[in-house]
Amino acid sequence: RLKDMDLDGVWGQLLFPNFARFAGHRFYPNVEDQELALACIRAYNDHLLEEWCALAPDRLFGAAILPLHDMDAAVAEFERVVAGGARAIAFSENPTVLGLPSIHTDYWDPLFAAAQEARIPLCTHIGSSSRLVSTSDDAPVTVQVTLLGVNSMMAAADWLLGNVFDRFTSLKVILSEGGVGWIPYIVERADKVWHDHRIDYDPVLGRMFHKPEQPPSINFREHMYACLVDERFALASLDNLPVDNxxxxxxxxxxxxxxxxxxxxxEKVLADVPDDVATKIAGTTLAGLLQTG
Structure with a gap:
């Protein structure tokens, strides 16, 4: 891995689970042997932190997985992996698809509180709900791949229009691999909805929804980050993007x-971007989030 990074001109990487799935959900919630599942989660994290990242702790940074279906166990494992050097936590872009409570419940409060206190970001990788947007069951897989960013758009709307950031005012959420070109639209749209719908009653759910205290555009800048891979249009439109995010x-x-x-x-696509902005995008913003210095 380090040789490949050197060949690529890359100093540091944040490492995500793959076999364990992007939120570690190979091991929950529908696993009969829960003791074995927790042992597998711990074994994965031990391998990640003690055998992989430990080889180059200034270059390899791990996103640990948690037993998100059991909050007491999740917080205990969070504390253990953070003590062991984890720099981020793999979280689901939509926990409800995994049979877990939504982020609009208080189920997640202990984990959000722990992450906020430790300054550990939650990373919602696309596909971390095991559901990718497509048009039909028989659509070409290329349709699904083209629409990858929609998962991050939906996750962003969920966070921005809920009340999590009202209660956890320094929590950080990273939307991984979902792109950035959609940000101006979804934030503008969310701001309009926030202004137009102060309090809504949902007759289906039979409950009131109160809008967050701050406009979504402010909450995005204070709490959320998004990742670009190969987006020339987005980089050419940086004036419309929150470059610090x-x-x-x-x-x-x-x-x-x-x-x-x-x-x-x-080097090519950032050639005309101010040096301070280019440096942030290329690494210093993430380095700050991961507390690498």
Whole structure:
């Protein structure tokens, strides 16, 4: 891995689960042997932190997985992996698809409180709900791949129009691999909805919904980050993007990535971008989120 990073001109990487799935949900919630499932989660995290990241702790940073179906166990594992050097937590873009409570319930409060206190970001990788948007069951897989960013759009709307950030005022959420070109539209749309719908009654659910205290555009800037892989249009439209919230993602070793040309790509597409902005996108913003310095 380090040789490939050197060849690519990349100093550091945030490592996501793959076999364990992007929110670790291979091991929950519908697993009969819960003791074995927790042991597998702990074994994965131990391998990630003690055998992989430990080889180059200043270059390899781990996103640990948690037993999200059991909040007491999740918080206990959170504390253990953070003590062991985890720099981020893999979280689901839509927990309800996994049979878990939504982020609009208080189920997640202990984990959100722990992440906020430890300054550990939650990373919602596309596909971390095991559901990707498509048009039909028989649509070409290329339709699904083209629409990857829609998952991040939906996750962003969920966070921005809920009340989590009212209660956890320094919690950070990273939308991984979902792109950034959609941000101006969804934030503008969410702001309009926020202004137009102060309090709504949902007759189906039979409950009131109160809008968050701050406009979604402010909550995005204070709490959320999104990742670009290969988006020339987005980079050409930086005036419309919150540049302090944009992270570059190499997506190694997946096919969407540009390895071994990531550095050359960035040098080309960021050539006309102010140096301070280019530096943030290329790494310093993520380095701050991961507390690497």
């Amino acid at each position: 944009i992270l570059f993602e190499g997506d190694f070793p997946h096919g969407d990535g540009l390895w071994p040309n990531n550095r050359r790509y960035l």
